[in-house]
Amino acid sequence: MRHLNILTSPHEPWLLAALTLGGLALRLWGVGDMGLAYDEAATALMARAAPAAIVDFHWRAAFEHPPLWQLTMAGWSAGFGQNEAALRLLPALAGATVIPLTWWWVQRLWPAERAWRNWAAALVALAPTLVLYSQEARMYTLVVALALLSLIALHALATQPRLPVILAFAGINWLMTGFHYYSILLIGVEAIFLGVLAARRRARPDAWRWSGAIVLSLAPIALWMALAPGFHDTLRVVVNNIGGGNTQSALAFLDALWRDLTFGAIRWQPEGAIVGLVLAPLVTIGLAATAIPDARCFRTNPGYTPWSWLVGLAALLPLLLSVLFAPALAARYILFALPAIYVLAAAGIVWLGRQSLPLGLAGALLALVVAWLGLSYYFTGYTKSEYREMAAFLTAYRQPDEAVMLYAPRQHLLTKYYLPDIADEVVTAPVVELPTFWPVNAPPIVPEEMDGVLLDLLATHPALWVIVTAENEVDRGEFVPKFLTAVAYKEECWSWLDVSLCRYVSPHFLTEVRSSTPELLFGGELRLTGAAIMQTPQHPLDANYRFVRLDWLAERQPTRDYRVTLRMVDDRGAVVAQRDEFPIGALLPPTTWRAGDVKPGYMALPLPADLPPGDYRVVVGVYDPATGAAMGDFVEIGVITMGGSA
Known part of the structure; x- marks a missing residue:
C-alpha cells in the first residue's frame, strides 16, 4: 500500500489534526461519569479470569464472540485498572482513530476530493452513536477501526494484489472477526465487490488472488464457527428466530435501526431520535451522485474501479441483511457501517455545494444539527445504567445482618463490580451457583422450591433487600415479590432507570x-x-x-x-x-x-x-x-x- 500523503493542502493536516483531537476530546469527556451497564460489567469481570479460562469459556458459551476482546481487556486491565474510565479508555482511543482512518479511506479512493474527505472526517468526529460507543467498555469501536483498515487494505488489494498486501488484508480481518463475528458481513461486502471487479475485468490471476485473500480472511473465524460448541448453540437459536419474534414490519425495523445508528439512543430511544432520518436524503444524494457516474464509467471502461459501489455496499448491505436477523441483531453489531454512511452523507453535502452554495450550506447544517441534537441528548439526557447509584444507596442503608437477594441472577456481574464486599453473601432467585467471572442463565423460578428459601431468610435476618432487574427472565408471574408481601412487611421499592431495590422487614424480629x-x-x-x-x-x-x-x-x-x-x-x-x-x-x-x-x-x-x-x-x-x-x-x-x- 502507498504511504499516506496528506499534503494536498498546506492547511489540511492541521484541519485533520483538529478534527481528530476534537473528536478525541468528545470521546473522553466524562468517560467515567456513567455507571457500567450489564455488558460492560461482563467485560470487567471476565477480564479478571486467566487467559486460558477466557478462551475455554468463549469456546463453550452461547452468545459469546471469539475471545480476542476479553483477552485484550485482560491485558489492558492489568496495566490500567478497572474503574469506569479505565475500562472505557481503549474504546475511546479506538473511536478517535476512526476519524483519520475515515479521512484516509476517502483519500485513497478519491485523492482529488479534498472537501469530501474532510467533511467525512468531520461527520464521523461528531457522530453521536460513534461517540456513545467510544464510551462503552465493549469492542465495537475497535471493530469499526479495524473495518476501516480492512477497507483501506482492500484498495491496495484491488489495485496491487501482491502477497504482502494479501497477508495484511487477511491479518486485519483476522483481528476484526476475532473481536466480533458479525464483522464477517464486511468481508462479505468486500467479497461481493471484488467479485464484481473480477467478472468485469476477466483478469484470472487477480481473481485467484482476490479469492485467496477472502478465503484466508475467513479461515480463522470459519474454523471457530465450525468447531466451537458455543457458536453452534448460538446459531441454532438465531436460525430458529429468523422471521419470528419480531412483530415489526421490515420498514419499521429499518426505521428504528437507522435512528439508532444516526442519533445514538441505543437502549432507550427517545422521540427526538427521529431527527436521524434527516441524514437519509443526504446519504441518498451522495450515493446517487457517485454511483451513477461510476456505473457509466464502469460500463465503458472494464479497468475502471467503481469505488462508490464499495461504499454503498458497506453502508447499506448490513442494514438490509439485518432485517433477516432482526430479533437477534442490534445496531451496535453493525456499527462498522457508520463510516460508510457518513462518507455518503459527506458526498451529498459536497454535491449539493457544487450545485449552489446555499444548497451545500443547507445540507451541512442539517447534518450538523443531527449531530448537535444527538450529542446534546447523550451528554445531558441519556443515562446508560443506574445500577451504580442503586448500589451506593444499598451500601449506605443496609445493616450487616440484613440479607440481600438478586432477583434475577443475571445481574450478578454488576453486583460483583459495584458491591464486591457482599457479592459472596447474596442469595439468588432462583437459587443457582454463581460463577466467579462468567454470565449465568438461570432457569425459571419454581414456587415450591423458592418459598422455603424466602422463609429461611426471613427467619434468620431482620430484613431482606431484593435487587430487581431482568426479573421477567425467571419469574413472569412475580412469585417472589407476591410471596414476600404475604409473609413480611414490605416497606418500599426504590426505582432507578434499570433496577429497583425493595426492602422487606421480617416479622420474626418485631x-x-x-x-x-x-x-x-x-x-x-x-x-x-x-x-x-x-x-x-x-x-x-x-x-x-x-x-x-x-x-x-x-x-x-x-x-x-x-x-x-x-x-x-x-x-x-x-x-x-x-x-x-x-x-x-x-x-x-x-x-x-x-x-x-x-x-x-x-x-x-x-x-x-x-x-x-x-x-x-x-x-x-x-x-x-x-x-x-x-x-x-x-x-x-x-x-x-x-x-x-x-
Whole structure:
C-alpha cells in the first residue's frame, strides 16, 4: 500500500489534526461519569479470569464472540485498572482513530476530493452513536477501526494484489472477526465487490488472488464457527428466530435501526431520535451522485474501479441483511457501517455545494444539527445504567445482618463490580451457583422450591433487600415479590432507570407494643380477629413506617377480593397516612381462601415526612375494589404517639 500523503493542502493536516483531537476530546469527556451497564460489567469481570479460562469459556458459551476482546481487556486491565474510565479508555482511543482512518479511506479512493474527505472526517468526529460507543467498555469501536483498515487494505488489494498486501488484508480481518463475528458481513461486502471487479475485468490471476485473500480472511473465524460448541448453540437459536419474534414490519425495523445508528439512543430511544432520518436524503444524494457516474464509467471502461459501489455496499448491505436477523441483531453489531454512511452523507453535502452554495450550506447544517441534537441528548439526557447509584444507596442503608437477594441472577456481574464486599453473601432467585467471572442463565423460578428459601431468610435476618432487574427472565408471574408481601412487611421499592431495590422487614424480629381483638366481620365473610402495632426497629429507614399485623379468619369462602385500608388519622379525623392492599398481598387474594382459613397480614404504613408530634388513631377498614363500597365500619386498633417509642 502507498504511504499516506496528506499534503494536498498546506492547511489540511492541521484541519485533520483538529478534527481528530476534537473528536478525541468528545470521546473522553466524562468517560467515567456513567455507571457500567450489564455488558460492560461482563467485560470487567471476565477480564479478571486467566487467559486460558477466557478462551475455554468463549469456546463453550452461547452468545459469546471469539475471545480476542476479553483477552485484550485482560491485558489492558492489568496495566490500567478497572474503574469506569479505565475500562472505557481503549474504546475511546479506538473511536478517535476512526476519524483519520475515515479521512484516509476517502483519500485513497478519491485523492482529488479534498472537501469530501474532510467533511467525512468531520461527520464521523461528531457522530453521536460513534461517540456513545467510544464510551462503552465493549469492542465495537475497535471493530469499526479495524473495518476501516480492512477497507483501506482492500484498495491496495484491488489495485496491487501482491502477497504482502494479501497477508495484511487477511491479518486485519483476522483481528476484526476475532473481536466480533458479525464483522464477517464486511468481508462479505468486500467479497461481493471484488467479485464484481473480477467478472468485469476477466483478469484470472487477480481473481485467484482476490479469492485467496477472502478465503484466508475467513479461515480463522470459519474454523471457530465450525468447531466451537458455543457458536453452534448460538446459531441454532438465531436460525430458529429468523422471521419470528419480531412483530415489526421490515420498514419499521429499518426505521428504528437507522435512528439508532444516526442519533445514538441505543437502549432507550427517545422521540427526538427521529431527527436521524434527516441524514437519509443526504446519504441518498451522495450515493446517487457517485454511483451513477461510476456505473457509466464502469460500463465503458472494464479497468475502471467503481469505488462508490464499495461504499454503498458497506453502508447499506448490513442494514438490509439485518432485517433477516432482526430479533437477534442490534445496531451496535453493525456499527462498522457508520463510516460508510457518513462518507455518503459527506458526498451529498459536497454535491449539493457544487450545485449552489446555499444548497451545500443547507445540507451541512442539517447534518450538523443531527449531530448537535444527538450529542446534546447523550451528554445531558441519556443515562446508560443506574445500577451504580442503586448500589451506593444499598451500601449506605443496609445493616450487616440484613440479607440481600438478586432477583434475577443475571445481574450478578454488576453486583460483583459495584458491591464486591457482599457479592459472596447474596442469595439468588432462583437459587443457582454463581460463577466467579462468567454470565449465568438461570432457569425459571419454581414456587415450591423458592418459598422455603424466602422463609429461611426471613427467619434468620431482620430484613431482606431484593435487587430487581431482568426479573421477567425467571419469574413472569412475580412469585417472589407476591410471596414476600404475604409473609413480611414490605416497606418500599426504590426505582432507578434499570433496577429497583425493595426492602422487606421480617416479622420474626418485631415485638408487639399494642394489641387488640376487634372480632369484626366484614362483608359477612372476612373476620378481623386480632391486630397488633409492632415496635419500630432502629434502622433509619424504619422510622418512616409503622408496622401493623392483622389476623384474618375466613368465616366462609370469600366471594370478593377485598382490599384492606390501613389508616392513621389525627384528632380531627383527617387521614394523615394510608396504605391499601389485599389482606395478605396479591399472591393469595381472598377469593382463593377456603372457609376456616386463618392468615396473618403484614402492613407497613408509610408516614409523611412532615407529620407533627401528637397522638394518632390507627384504624382498619375493608372495601370492595370493584365498587369502592365499604364492607363494614372502620375499627380502631390502637393509638400511636409521634415522638414516642412506637
